[in-house]
Amino acid sequence: MSEEQQQINIELDEKSGEGVYSNLAIITHSPAEFVIDFTRVLPGLPKAKVHARIIMTPQHAKMLLGALKDNIEKYERKFGEVKIAGDISSGQSLGFQPPSKDEKVH
Numbered sequence: 074m075s076e077e078q079q080q081i082n083i084e085l086d087e088k089s090g091e092g093v094y095s096n097l098a099i100i101t102h103s104p105a106e107f108v109i110d111f112t113r114v115l116p117g118l119p120k121a122k123v124h125a126r127i128i129m130t131p132q133h134a135k136m137l138l139g140a141l142k143d144n145i146e147k148y149e150r151k152f153g154e155v156k157i158a159g160d161i162s163s164g165q166s167l168g169f170q171p172p173s174k175d176e177k178v179h
């Protein structure tokens with residue numbers, strides 16, 4: 074028995090095609106859904122605005138996890154290991170450090 078592959082046409086308009094940069098994702102969940110808020114934290118800005126919110130079922134969230142894992146493995150085979158500074162489980166690795174008390178903020 075052969076499986077037929079269904080082809081899906083995906084339309085990408087100009088605004089969506091530009092993309093949105095995010096360096097922080099906040100993930101929450103309920104029994105029925107996962108909510109991922111994409112934001113960016115920048116030095117000198119006291120607030121981080123949510124630029125995109127994605128809501129999906131737990132099944133789709135798990136499929137996304139698998140797809141990301143697969144793509145990161147392919148990326149690392151081609152370009153080398155992606156290194157992460159700090160302890161990501163604590164949420165403290167934001168890619169930059171706030172200035173210390175001794176440093177001047179310009």
